[in-house]
Amino acid sequence: MTLLAVEGLTKRFGGVLAAKSVSFALDEGEMLAIIGPNGAGKSTTFNMVGGQLRPDGGSVMLAGKDVTGLPSRALCRMGVGRTFQVAQTFLSFSVLGNVQMALLAHHGQTRQLLSDAAVMHRDAALALLDRVGMAAQAGRPIGELAYGDVKRVELAIALAAAPRLLLMDEPTAGMAPSERTALMALVAGIARAERIGVLFTEHDMDAVFAHADRILVLVRGEIIARGSPEEVRADPEVQRVYLGHSGTRAAGRARRPVHG
Amino acid sequence: MEWSFLLVQALSGLASASSLFVIASGLTIVFGVTRIVNFAHGSFYMLGAYLAVTIVPWLLEFDRSPTLFFVGVLASALVVGLLGVAMEMLLLRRIYRVPELFQLLATFGVVLIVQDLVQLAWGPMDIPGPRAPGLRHGVTILDQRFPAYELFLIVVGPAVLALLWLLMHRTRFGVLIRAATQDREMVGALGVNQAMLFTGTLFLGAALAGLGGALQIPRISANAHMDLSVITEAFVVTVIGGMGSVPGAFIAALLIGLLQAFGVLIFPKITLVLVFLLMAAVLVVKPWGLLGRPEAAAGRAVLPEGILDPGRMDWAGKVLAVVALAVMLALPLIDAYAVKVGTEVLIFALAAVSLNFLVGNGGIVSFGHAAYFGLGAYGAGLLVVKAGLPMEPALIAAPIAGGLAAALFGFFVVRLSGIYLAMLTMAFAQIAYAVVFQWVEVTGGDNGLVGVWPSHWAASREVYHYLTAVLTLAAIVFLRRVIHAPFGATLRAARDSAQRADAIGIDVRMHRWLGFTLAGAAAGLAGGLYAFSKGSIDPTLLGIPMSVDFLSMILLGGIQSVLGPVAGAAAFHSLKDFFLPLTDHWRLLLGLSIIAMVLVFPRGLAGAFASLRRRPA
Numbered sequence: 001m002t003l004l005a006v007e008g009l010t011k012r013f014g015g016v017l018a019a020k021s022v023s024f025a026l027d028e029g030e031m032l033a034i035i036g037p038n039g040a041g042k043s044t045t046f047n048m049v050g051g052q053l054r055p056d057g058g059s060v061m062l063a064g065k066d067v068t069g070l071p072s073r074a075l076c077r078m079g080v081g082r083t084f085q086v087a088q089t090f091l092s093f094s095v096l097g098n099v100q101m102a103l104l105a106h107h108g109q110t111r112q113l114l115s116d117a118a119v120m121h122r123d124a125a126l127a128l129l130d131r132v133g134m135a136a137q138a139g140r141p142i143g144e145l146a147y148g149d150v151k152r153v154e155l156a157i158a159l160a161a162a163p164r165l166l167l168m169d170e171p172t173a174g175m176a177p178s179e180r181t182a183l184m185a186l187v188a189g190i191a192r193a194e195r196i197g198v199l200f201t202e203h204d205m206d207a208v209f210a211h212a213d214r215i216l217v218l219v220r221g222e223i224i225a226r227g228s229p230e231e232v233r234a235d236p237e238v239q240r241v242y243l244g245h246s247g248t249r250a251a252g253r254a255r256r257p258v259h260g
Numbered sequence: 261m262e263w264s265f266l267l268v269q270a271l272s273g274l275a276s277a278s279s280l281f282v283i284a285s286g287l288t289i290v291f292g293v294t295r296i297v298n299f300a301h302g303s304f305y306m307l308g309a310y311l312a313v314t315i316v317p318w319l320l321e322f323d324r325s326p327t328l329f330f331v332g333v334l335a336s337a338l339v340v341g342l343l344g345v346a347m348e349m350l351l352l353r354r355i356y357r358v359p360e361l362f363q364l365l366a367t368f369g370v371v372l373i374v375q376d377l378v379q380l381a382w383g384p385m386d387i388p389g390p391r392a393p394g395l396r397h398g399v400t401i402l403d404q405r406f407p408a409y410e411l412f413l414i415v416v417g418p419a420v421l422a423l424l425w426l427l428m429h430r431t432r433f434g435v436l437i438r439a440a441t442q443d444r445e446m447v448g449a450l451g452v453n454q455a456m457l458f459t460g461t462l463f464l465g466a467a468l469a470g471l472g473g474a475l476q477i478p479r480i481s482a483n484a485h486m487d488l489s490v491i492t493e494a495f496v497v498t499v500i501g502g503m504g505s506v507p508g509a510f511i512a513a514l515l516i517g518l519l520q521a522f523g524v525l526i527f528p529k530i531t532l533v534l535v536f537l538l539m540a541a542v543l544v545v546k547p548w549g550l551l552g553r554p555e556a557a558a559g560r561a562v563l564p565e566g567i568l569d570p571g572r573m574d575w576a577g578k579v580l581a582v583v584a585l586a587v588m589l590a591l592p593l594i595d596a597y598a599v600k601v602g603t604e605v606l607i608f609a610l611a612a613v614s615l616n617f618l619v620g621n622g623g624i625v626s627f628g629h630a631a632y633f634g635l636g637a638y639g640a641g642l643l644v645v646k647a648g649l650p651m652e653p654a655l656i657a658a659p660i661a662g663g664l665a666a667a668l669f670g671f672f673v674v675r676l677s678g679i680y681l682a683m684l685t686m687a688f689a690q691i692a693y694a695v696v697f698q699w700v701e702v703t704g705g706d707n708g709l710v711g712v713w714p715s716h717w718a719a720s721r722e723v724y725h726y727l728t729a730v731l732t733l734a735a736i737v738f739l740r741r742v743i744h745a746p747f748g749a750t751l752r753a754a755r756d757s758a759q760r761a762d763a764i765g766i767d768v769r770m771h772r773w774l775g776f777t778l779a780g781a782a783a784g785l786a787g788g789l790y791a792f793s794k795g796s797i798d799p800t801l802l803g804i805p806m807s808v809d810f811l812s813m814i815l816l817g818g819i820q821s822v823l824g825p826v827a828g829a830a831a832f833h834s835l836k837d838f839f840l841p842l843t844d845h846w847r848l849l850l851g852l853s854i855i856a857m858v859l860v861f862p863r864g865l866a867g868a869f870a871s872l873r874r875r876p877a
């Protein structure tokens with residue numbers, strides 16, 4: 001079933017047309033990658049879908065409901081979770097506290113004045129951390145973690161709201177190659193197990209061709225190609241404009257797991 | 261109403277606008293480059309006026325010529341510019357990287373120091389200045405007399421704007437100023453030249469303030485209140501115009517000048533309320549002012565300055581709390597004076613904890629917390645004096661008054677963050693102050709109101725002390741609880757990353773607004789208790805110095821600590837009570853102490869306590 005349908009999204013920053021009538025759809029449990037060079041408009045597209053930016057034109061439908069221009073907090077309540085290109089966490093909290101905070105918000109308890117926040121949702125938060133492999137670090141201040149681990153915690157935070165759709169803007173940016181593969185495998189596992197739709201951008205072509213069901217290629221705000229990894233890999237336009245030589249090699253190397 | 265009258269009114273509006281722009285342009289340029297809101301800008305303005313009333317008459321003794329008058333005015337501006345250079349080299353350089361709250365407080369320390377030094381140098385009396393030779397006459401415009409000097413002032417604003425434009429576009433220094441204002445990263449790449457740029461900018465900014473002050477001497481006497489009154493107006497102009505934008509300041513000054521000139525005709529008493537409405541309207545539509553731009557988010561996230569993990573109270577903390585409580589309860593055994601100081605300490609402790617609930621826990625740097633304290637005091641006091649109600653309902657009304665005012669102002673405040681927020685809270689506090697000050701029939705104006713006495717059963721100092729102890733401690737314990745509760749954690753989360761908070765479904769603005777209102781209510785209760793402890797109310801309860809006292813308390817106590825502000829309030833108020841009668845230079849002392857605290861002791865008493873205990877025995 002179609003989870004997310006984006007139609008004609010457009011955003012202009014002064015003279016720059018950062019997104020030009022971008023349209024795509026995403027099914028439940030599907031992993032859709034947006035690839036493209038720096039400045040192509042990937043983050044802009046993400047921010048319009050995620051409610052951080054209001055589009056100049058076009059619409060965003062979530063499970064059949066028009067959610068265009070809704071703020072991020074409203075989208076969260078409708079089942080959209082996200083991670084950011086530069087990880088956003090609560091720096092003064094512990095790893096566990098970050099996830100507890102997300103759970104407090106999810107349960108609508110943020111206005112409670114008398115209960116003790118430190119003991120609420122501990123077990124649920126630990127379970128979420130366990131799923132992303134961070135339970136052992138639960139007690140540490142999040143500021144002490146390696147960046148790759150912060151990204152994992154960010155994933156746990158996003159999962160706390162039990163999302164139907166995950167938006168991940170460059171989930172593996174700033175990670176070591178081995179960490180990247182592990183994180184993407186983790187995301188793919190969770191997405192398929194829970195039928196969460198995942199929209200992600202990624203510079204690491206290995207990760208993209210290994211895990212994406214479909215790929216959109218965005219260049220200068222426009223989608224120039226779309227399709228299965230094989231189709232995108234074979235597209236001469238994509239090879240010329242974007243993938244170039246190294247990208248083509250990565251695409252050839254990657255072996256997608258068969259599923260579904 | 262005749263057209264000629266309206267024209268004259270418009271002209272006098274333009275004259276005020278022009279003067280206001282000259283001052284505000286300096287503030288906004290300095291902010292653009294250094295990202296410091298310089299409270300002492302008002303002090304530079306005052307110094308400009310005092311220097312001019314000294315230099316200009318001396319020059320006019322040689323020859324009563326317009327030339328020498330303006331030579332004197334320019335000389336005053338230059339001297340003030342040099343003082344700006346001194347301030348940059350001695351102080352600002354050391355605080356470019358510290359959190360905004362500390363920067364604001366440090367520059368306010370300079371305000372206090374200058375106030376005392378000006379009084380030392382020029383005495384407490386207002387000093388009238390000479391009229392400008394050649395511009396002393398009136399000009400007849402459509403049957404109305406209009407002072408020639410005001411006409412001249414109208415020209416000064418656009419002239420300064422034009423000169424600044426030339427400077428910004430035709431000189432290397434000006435191009436650097438613009439570049440630094442637009443792009444923070446660029447400043448770092450300047451290397452050696454950075455120090456020169458910053459020093460030069462302070463010279464320019466201070467000289468503009470000095471010029472603004474010196475030009476006022478034919479209109480108003482140099483006096484000791486010029487600094488704070490002008491800094492509020494200059495803040496309002498820069499906030500409306502957009503911080504860092506010189507043309508924005510020009511437009512905003514015009515708007516405010518004309519609004520005041522015509523507002524006086526329609527609502528003579530409440531021109532300030534009109535200014536407030538203008539500012540509120542602009543900020544709702546354009547949170548960064550007319551021509552301002554949103555501050556780019558800092559690239560690398562840094563640990564916030566404030567309460568990190570409220571944690572549990574450990575044994576040492578518990579011992580300390582019990583001892584403090586025992587001392588408070590035992591004060592009546594000592595003497596009446598101790599009881600008086602103790603009662604006040606309790607009241608200020610509540611005010612300080614409520615302020616740190618915002619600053620330390622929420623990252624909401626309120627520079628006008630005294631407004632809610634003072635409005636709480638007036639809410640209670642007016643009910644007793646004017647409505648004849650007894651103390652009990654008045655003490656219930658106090659937090660309601662503080663909370664309602666905070667809810668009203670907070671609605672606008674929480675739309676902003678950082679330095680804009682601090683300036684807006686201060687501007688609101690000044691507006692509340694002005695309303696209380698001007699509305700003489702109800703509030704008693706400057707003199708305030710007397711006869712705010714407790715009910716019969718609580719009339720003795722001792723009983724009132726215990727009543728205060730029960731109420732303030734209950735409120736402090738409650739606020740501490742809230743800090744540990746999900747609501748307090750949510751405010752910290754929003755402070756750490758508003759974007760992340762939004763993405764997990766938190767309505768950041770709404771929570772901040774509720775927090776602001778709650779803190780305002782707590783401050784209002786403190787204010788109500790204060791009114792009954794003094795038996796009177798007056799506008800100083802809402803003034804900037806009171807807000808700064810509260811900030812000094814939390815700074816002294818440590819803003820990263822939940823209960824540190826209690827210790828800060830006790831230390832600050834006891835010291836003030838002890839030293840104030842002994843010295844004529846309390847402000848000098850306080851100013852120097854604030855600067856010293858910011859420079860060497862930024863984590864306050866609680867920080868010192870914690871690091872003492874962490875040291876291996």
Ligand SMILES: Nc1ncnc2c1ncn2[C@@H]1O[C@H](COP(=O)(O)OP(=O)(O)O)[C@@H](O)[C@H]1O
Pocket residue numbers: 013016017018036037038039040041042043044045
């Ligand atoms: N807030 C903004 N203001 C102005 N221009 C922006 C803003 N955000 C992005 N842009 C511009 O939009 C284009 C797309 O940026 P972005 O979406 O971040 O690309 P990507 O994520 O693909 O690297 C770039 O040219 C960028 O400079």
Ligand SMILES: [Mg+2]
Pocket residue numbers: 042043044085169
């Ligand atoms: Mg991007």
